[in-house]
Amino acid sequence: MQHTQTIRVRYSEIDAMGTYYNSRALDWFECGRTELCRTTGIPYTQWEQRGVMLPVVEAHVRYLGKAAYDDVLKVTTKAVMTGRARVRFDVDIEQADSGRPVCRGYTIHAIADVVGRPIRPPQWVVDLLTEPDRSEG
Amino acid sequence: MQHTQTIRVRYSEIDAMGTYYNSRALDWFECGRTELCRTTGIPYTQWEQRGVMLPVVEAHVRYLGKAAYDDVLKVTTKAVMTGRARVRFDVDIEQADSGRPVCRGYTIHAIADVVGRPIRPPQWVVDLLTEPDRSEG
Amino acid sequence: MQHTQTIRVRYSEIDAMGTYYNSRALDWFECGRTELCRTTGIPYTQWEQRGVMLPVVEAHVRYLGKAAYDDVLKVTTKAVMTGRARVRFDVDIEQADSGRPVCRGYTIHAIADVVGRPIRPPQWVVDLLTEPDRSEG
Amino acid sequence: MQHTQTIRVRYSEIDAMGTYYNSRALDWFECGRTELCRTTGIPYTQWEQRGVMLPVVEAHVRYLGKAAYDDVLKVTTKAVMTGRARVRFDVDIEQADSGRPVCRGYTIHAIADVVGRPIRPPQWVVDLLTEPDRSEG
Numbered sequence: 001m002q003h004t005q006t007i008r009v010r011y012s013e014i015d016a017m018g019t020y021y022n023s024r025a026l027d028w029f030e031c032g033r034t035e036l037c038r039t040t041g042i043p044y045t046q047w048e049q050r051g052v053m054l055p056v057v058e059a060h061v062r063y064l065g066k067a068a069y070d071d072v073l074k075v076t077t078k079a080v081m082t083g084r085a086r087v088r089f090d091v092d093i094e095q096a097d098s099g100r101p102v103c104r105g106y107t108i109h110a111i112a113d114v115v116g117r118p119i120r121p122p123q124w125v126v127d128l129l130t131e132p133d134r135s136e137g
Numbered sequence: 138m139q140h141t142q143t144i145r146v147r148y149s150e151i152d153a154m155g156t157y158y159n160s161r162a163l164d165w166f167e168c169g170r171t172e173l174c175r176t177t178g179i180p181y182t183q184w185e186q187r188g189v190m191l192p193v194v195e196a197h198v199r200y201l202g203k204a205a206y207d208d209v210l211k212v213t214t215k216a217v218m219t220g221r222a223r224v225r226f227d228v229d230i231e232q233a234d235s236g237r238p239v240c241r242g243y244t245i246h247a248i249a250d251v252v253g254r255p256i257r258p259p260q261w262v263v264d265l266l267t268e269p270d271r272s273e274g
Numbered sequence: 275m276q277h278t279q280t281i282r283v284r285y286s287e288i289d290a291m292g293t294y295y296n297s298r299a300l301d302w303f304e305c306g307r308t309e310l311c312r313t314t315g316i317p318y319t320q321w322e323q324r325g326v327m328l329p330v331v332e333a334h335v336r337y338l339g340k341a342a343y344d345d346v347l348k349v350t351t352k353a354v355m356t357g358r359a360r361v362r363f364d365v366d367i368e369q370a371d372s373g374r375p376v377c378r379g380y381t382i383h384a385i386a387d388v389v390g391r392p393i394r395p396p397q398w399v400v401d402l403l404t405e406p407d408r409s410e411g
Numbered sequence: 412m413q414h415t416q417t418i419r420v421r422y423s424e425i426d427a428m429g430t431y432y433n434s435r436a437l438d439w440f441e442c443g444r445t446e447l448c449r450t451t452g453i454p455y456t457q458w459e460q461r462g463v464m465l466p467v468v469e470a471h472v473r474y475l476g477k478a479a480y481d482d483v484l485k486v487t488t489k490a491v492m493t494g495r496a497r498v499r500f501d502v503d504i505e506q507a508d509s510g511r512p513v514c515r516g517y518t519i520h521a522i523a524d525v526v527g528r529p530i531r532p533p534q535w536v537v538d539l540l541t542e543p544d545r546s547e548g
Contacts, residue, residue: 011308012158012301016151016206017527022441022467022518023149026434027286034285034344045344056433059472069153070308070319107433116428148445149438154390159330159381160300164423167296171422171481182481193296196335207445207456244296253291286432290425290480297423343427 001129002078003036006096009071019066025103026059029091032077033107036089040128052125054087054109055116061105065095072096081129085111085118138266139215140173143233146208156203162240163196166228169214170244173226177265189262191224191246192253198242202232209233218266222248222255275403276352277310280370283345293340299377300333303365306351307381310363314402326399328361328383329390335379339369346370355403359385359392412540413489414447417507420482430477436514437470440502443488444518447500451539463536465498465520466527472516476506483507492540496522496529 007028015021033054037044047054067073074096082088087109093102111121121129144165152158170191174181184191204210211233219225224246230239248258258266281302289295307328311318321328341347348370356362361383367376385395395403418439426432444465448455458465478484485507493499498520504513522532532540 008308010301011152011304012160014153015148016153016155017464017466018153021149022470023434023437025470026437027284030285030433034282043344045342053428055428055474057474059433059436059470059474061470063466063468063470068319070317145445147438148441154327154329159304159333160297162333163297163300164421167422171419180481182479190291192291192337194337196296196299196333196337198333200329200331200333205456207454285426286434288427289422290427290429292427295423 001036001040002076003032003039004074004076005032005035006072006074007031009067009069009073011069014069018068020102022061022063025061025063025093025105026107028073028075028093029059029061029077029089029105029107032075032091033089036077036079042124042128048114050122051114052119052122053112053114053116055112056107057086057110058108059105060107061103063103064101065103067095067102073102079129081121081126082108085120087111087129138173138177139213140169140176141211141213142169142172143209143211144168146204146206146210148206151206155205157239159198159200162198162200162230162242163244165210165212165230166196166198166214166226166242166244169212169228170216170226173214173216179261179265185251187259187261188251189256189259190249190251190253192249193244194223194247195245196242197244198240200240201238202240204232204239210239216266218258218263219245222257224248224266275310275314276350277306277313278348278350279306279309280346280348281305283341283343283347285343288343292342294376296335296337299335299337299367299379300381302347302349302367303333303351303363303379303381306349306365307363310351310353316398316402321399322388324396324398325388326393326396327386327388327390329386330381331360331384332382333379334381335377337377338375339377341369341376347376353403355395355400356382359394361385361403412447412451413487414443414450415485415487416443416446417483417485418442420478420480420484422480425480429479431513433472433474436472436474436504436516437518439484439486439504440470440488440500440516440518443486443502444500447488447490453535453539459525461533461535462525463530463533464523464525464527466523467518468497468521469519470516471518472514474514475512476514478504478506478513484513490540492532492537493519496531498522498540
């Protein structure tokens with residue numbers, strides 16, 4: 001399962017060095033997860049309604065290049081099952097026009113019920129996470 | 138009721154112009170409200186446990202000067218009842234060393250129950266909000 | 275001059291009450307300004323290259339309704355000259371599907387040179403700010 | 412070199428699940444770096460004035476437990492040289508009262524000049540980063 005989208009860098013995301021502040025990468029990773037889930041036909045809001053939550057248990061980012069205010073970034077997100085009750089979202093962010101790398105990383109999520117206890121993933125979750133790639137643009 | 142505290146500007150709060158990004162002022166106003174409530178003896182976490190919430194209904198900020206990374210700011214917060222079921226927090230932020238003004242403004246809050254419906258403020262709330270000034274250093 | 279766009283609420287923008295944290299409104303106001311400037315043909319990045327900056331001197335927000343994670347908001351931004359060297363951006367944010375109001379307010383900006391000194395606005399700025407409305411669907 | 416400090420969780424840092432939003436961990440890591448640098452006698456603002464910058468090249472976080480609004484967290488930061496021109500800050504965040512773990516991770520930074528080019532670290536940097544531990548209560 002894979003999805004590509006674009007996001008535009010906000011002034012509020014830039015720091016005194018003129019590039020995005022390091023924690024913003026994780027905000028963008030979330031935008032990637034959100035849109036990836038939507039393309040499956042089951043937006044993440046509905047995952048929660050169905051009793052499945054994906055609390056983050058680990059995050060990793062490699063910072064590869066600058067991104068200034070108003071730059072358009074191409075965000076590519078892939079999801080894979082990892083172990084029995086975890087999912088990993090791999091995210092690759094680059095400048096949309098030049099393809100110059102901006103950052104790359106992943107978040108690992110537990111599959112949990114609404115009170116946060118780990119659960120064995122329902123079949124619809126497994127099915128979604130093993131579907132073929134979906135991309136826009 | 139009045140309270141003074143200091144906060145240190147984070148790198149994540151600075152934008153490409155080398156001063157704090159405008160929305161951070163409202164984050165700092167919240168720090169002011171939090172500490173003002175604590176000095177009354179009833180931290181805001183306990184307000185919520187007692188069934189009283191203070192959703193923001195209005196905010197105003199005047200930007201008066203710069204604040205760079207690692208600057209120490211002096212935040213002075215006052216609370217006043219306004220109308221029958223509202224409280225206004227007036228906040229004044231200046232450079233701690235020079236007294237140079239940074240920003241000034243207020244937030245107005247409804248007094249509401251846990252589902253957000255306006256309520257007549259309980260007596261302990263009225264009492265708190267009409268107490269004399271409390272300041273730290 | 276007027277512009278309408280949509281933005282989707284991020285998980286990172288929601289607080290413990292399940293609605294957007296109050297300072298996020300100002301982040302969204304910035305998205306409105308950015309896109310309004312772009313529709314004039316001169317993106318804000320080029321304003322800065324031409325030696326004109328728009329530091330925020332005042333902000334006001336009225337909070338009118340909730341907005342949850344993944345909601346799509348319709349952001350309408352208007353710019354007007356105010357006084358000789360200031361511009362005000364009026365922003366109206368509502369739920370895109372229902373039209374239910376979310377927040378409304380404005381920011382007032384000085385027109386300044388690159389070191390932040392107020393300047394008389396160049397003619398191209400005055401022209402831009404007095405142009406007829408521009409909207410995207 | 413090691414430093415311990417406390418920070419209080421802001422309402423703006425909490426998300427709809429009632430715990431800190433995942434990217435805030437990296438904001439707190441920055442607070443740790445800032446105070447660790449200060450305890451050396453050379454605050455990070457002076458590093459930049461001396462021509463040395465520490466751009467983040469990698470970040471890693473493991474999320475270990477919840478942290479709610481107004482919780483006081485104990486942040487312990489250690490710095491170590493890694494390779495010839497990099498420094499790693501290891502950060503451990505736990506609940507100040509109970510010692511319950513909140514998150515743990517690191518950031519790796521290049522040692523660079525003011526335009527971002529990697530440099531061999533000046534001797535004062537090496538000296539600082541190999542000094543014995545410094546802690547505040």
